[in-house]
Amino acid sequence: xxxxxxYNGNTSISNDTNETAMRFAPDALRDPTFFxxxxxxxxxxxxxxxxxxxxxxxxxxxxxxxxxEYKAWAEEQEKLWLGxxxxxxxxxxxxxxxxxxxxxxxQIYREKDRVLGPFNKAKSRYFDYLYKNDRxxxxxxxxxxxxxxxxxxxxxxxxxxxxxxxxxxxxxxxTEINEFKCGTTNIDYSAELYGEFQKIRGYKDTSFKIxxxxxxxxxxxxxxxxxxxxxxxxxxxxxxxxxSAAMTLPATTFELHPMDVFSLCQYLRRxxxxxxxxxxxxxxxxxxxxxxxxxxxxxxxxxHRSIYTGSEEKTIRIWGRRRLMILERLIPIAKSFKxxxxxxxxxxxxxxxxxxxxxxxxxxGWTNNDWSRAGNFDLMAPRGNVxxxxxxxxxxxxxxxxxxxxxxxxxxxxxxxxxxxSALTAYTQAGRVIYDLKQGVYxxxxxxxxxxxxxxxxxxxxxxxxANEFITKDHVKxxxxxxxxxxxxxxxxxxxxxxxxxxxxxxxxxRLIEGTCECAFYLSNKLKKGPCEHILATRMMLQNNxxxxxAN
Numbered sequence: 001x002x003x004x005x006x007y008n009g010n011t012s013i014s015n016d017t018n019e020t021a022m023r024f025a026p027d028a029l030r031d032p033t034f035f036x037x038x039x040x041x042x043x044x045x046x047x048x049x050x051x052x053x054x055x056x057x058x059x060x061x062x063x064x065x066x067x068x069e070y071k072a073w074a075e076e077q078e079k080l081w082l083g084x085x086x087x088x089x090x091x092x093x094x095x096x097x098x099x100x101x102x103x104x105x106x107q108i109y110r111e112k113d114r115v116l117g118p119f120n121k122a123k124s125r126y127f128d129y130l131y132k133n134d135r136x137x138x139x140x141x142x143x144x145x146x147x148x149x150x151x152x153x154x155x156x157x158x159x160x161x162x163x164x165x166x167x168x169x170x171x172x173x174x175t176e177i178n179e180f181k182c183g184t185t186n187i188d189y190s191a192e193l194y195g196e197f198q199k200i201r202g203y204k205d206t207s208f209k210i211x212x213x214x215x216x217x218x219x220x221x222x223x224x225x226x227x228x229x230x231x232x233x234x235x236x237x238x239x240x241x242x243x244s245a246a247m248t249l250p251a252t253t254f255e256l257h258p259m260d261v262f263s264l265c266q267y268l269r270r271x272x273x274x275x276x277x278x279x280x281x282x283x284x285x286x287x288x289x290x291x292x293x294x295x296x297x298x299x300x301x302x303x304h305r306s307i308y309t310g311s312e313e314k315t316i317r318i319w320g321r322r323r324l325m326i327l328e329r330l331i332p333i334a335k336s337f338k339x340x341x342x343x344x345x346x347x348x349x350x351x352x353x354x355x356x357x358x359x360x361x362x363x364x365g366w367t368n369n370d371w372s373r374a375g376n377f378d379l380m381a382p383r384g385n386v387x388x389x390x391x392x393x394x395x396x397x398x399x400x401x402x403x404x405x406x407x408x409x410x411x412x413x414x415x416x417x418x419x420x421x422s423a424l425t426a427y428t429q430a431g432r433v434i435y436d437l438k439q440g441v442y443x444x445x446x447x448x449x450x451x452x453x454x455x456x457x458x459x460x461x462x463x464x465x466x467a468n469e470f471i472t473k474d475h476v477k478x479x480x481x482x483x484x485x486x487x488x489x490x491x492x493x494x495x496x497x498x499x500x501x502x503x504x505x506x507x508x509x510x511r512l513i514e515g516t517c518e519c520a521f522y523l524s525n526k527l528k529k530g531p532c533e534h535i536l537a538t539r540m541m542l543q544n545n546x547x548x549x550x551a552n
Contacts, residue, residue, distance in 0.1 A: 033183030055165030164362035345528035491538030
C-alpha cells in the first residue's frame with residue numbers, strides 16, 4: 001500500500017549548554033496538526049521515548065545462519081581432500097601434479113581477491129554509511145503521532161510486527177504549551193535521533209515542537225520540502241487496525257510492582273532456554289500474591305507486593321517473553337505496571353504508569369504470531385450492520401470532543417449501546433478510531449489522510465474470505481438461543497466434502513467469547529490463532545439471517 005508524505009525539512013534536535021530543542025517535521029499533506037511546548041518531565045520523557053525506539057528496532061524472529069561461504073569453502077576443500085586421498089594410490093607424478101594444481105588455485109584465489117578487493121571494500125563502506133547515516137534503508141521506522149485536547153501520543157510497531165508501542169503524554173508533562181491543533185500526522189523520524197534523545201538533561205530547558213510552519217502556504221522555496229513515497233505492506237496497516245480491536249476484548253487485569261517486573265527481567269537475563277516450552281504461567285488467586293512460573297525450568301516467582309484483586313482463580317500462559325525486556329528501561333521511573341491478559345496464547349498488554357505518562361507495550365500471542373497475519377482479533381470484536389448515516393453520526397459526535405466512552409456517545413446520540421459499539425468498531429477497523437486501554441474511551445486517530453484500500457484490507461485472513469464464500473453460497477445454517485445474557489449460536493457449515501457442527505458464544509457487547517468446531521484447524525489451535533472459517537461463518541451468518549432471537 002503506497003503512502004505519500006511531504007515534510008518541511010527534516011526532524012532535528014539541537015543541543016547546547018543551556019537548552020535542548022526538539023523539532024519534529026510533520027506530514028504537510030495531511031490536515032494541520034501541530035504542538036509547541038516545553039518539557040517538564042525531561043528525564044522520564046527521555047527514558048520513555050527511548051523505550052519506544054526499542055520497540056521500533058525490535059526483531060526477535062529466528063534468523064538462520066548464512067552458511068553459503070562455508071559450503072563454498074567445503075566444496076573446494078572436498079576436491080583437495082579427495083585428491084590427497086587418491087594420491088596415495090597413484091605414482092609420484094600424480095602427487096606432483098596435485099601440488100601444481102594447488103599452487104595454481106592459490107594464484108587464482110589471490111588474483112580474485114586483488115580484482116574484487118576494492119569492490120568488496122567499497123560495498124562494505126557503503127553499507128556502513130547507510131547504517132550510520134540513513135538507517136531507514138535498513139529499518140523502516142513508521143511512528144504516528146496524535147494530538148488530542150488532553151494528551152498527545154506516539155504509536156509504532158516492531159520490525160517483526162509482533163510488538164506494539166504507545167507512549168501517551170498528558171499536558172502535565174509540559175510546563176508551557178504555546179499552541180496546538182488536534183489531529184494525527186506522520187513525523188519525519190530517523191534512527192540517529194535516538195542518540196540525540198540521550199542528550200536530554202534535567203538541568204537544561206527542553207522545547208518540544210511538532211512544527212506548525214510546515215503547514216504554511218509556500219509560493220517560493222519549495223525545495224525545502226522533502227517528498228517521500230513509502231510502499232508499506234498491508235500487514236503493517238492491518239496490524240495497527242488489529243491492536244485497537246484486541247484492546248476491546250474481555251481481559252484479566254492486575255497490577256505488578258516495578259520490582260516484580262525487575263525480578264522477571266533479571267531472571268530472563270540470567271538464564272537462556274535451549275528448548276521449549278518457553279511460556280510464562282501466571283497463577284492468579286483472589287486476595288493472594290501473583291505467582292509466576294517460568295518454563296522450562298518451572299521456577300516460581302511469588303510477587304508479594306502484587307496482590308490479585310480478581311474474583312476467581314485463573315491460570316494464564318503467554319509466550320514471547322523476551323520482548324518484555326523492552327520494559328527494563330522504564331522500571332526506575334515507573335510507579336506500577338498494569339498487566340492485561342486476554343487469555344492463554346492470546347495477546348497481552350503491559351502498561352507502565354509513569355505518572356503523567358503511560359507507556360503501553362502490546363504483545364501478540366507469541367513472537368512469530370504477529371498482529372497482522374495470525375491474530376484475526378478484529379473478527380472477534382463487535383460486528384453489527386450499521387447504516388452509513390448512523391455511523392457518520394457516531395463519528396461526528398466523537399470528533400466533537402476527540403475522545404469519549406461508548407456510554408457518553410450513547411447519551412448524546414440516543415442510539416443503543418450495541419449500535420454505537422458496532423459503529424465504533426467499524427471505524428476502528430477502518431483506521432479512524434483507536435481504543436484507549438487506560439481510560440476506557442475511544443479516540444479519533446485517522447491513520448491516513450486518504451481512505452484505506454479495503455479491496456486489499458477487506459479480509460484479514462484466508463479464513464474470513466472462505467467464511468464469506470460459505471455465506472454467499474448459502475452453505476451455513478444456524479439456530480440461536482440466549483442463556484445468562486450470552487447468545488449461543490449453533491451452526492452447520494457445509495463444505496465441499498463434509499458438514500461441520502459449530503458453536504459460537506456471543507456476550508452482551510456482541511463479542512465472541514468462546515467457540516468450538518470439528519475441523520482440524522480448530523482441533524489444533526482452538527482460538528489461539530483466531531476462529532476458524534466455520535466459526536466465522538456461523539458468527540457472520542447471524543447478521544445475514546432473518547432468525548429472530550427471543551429472550552428466555
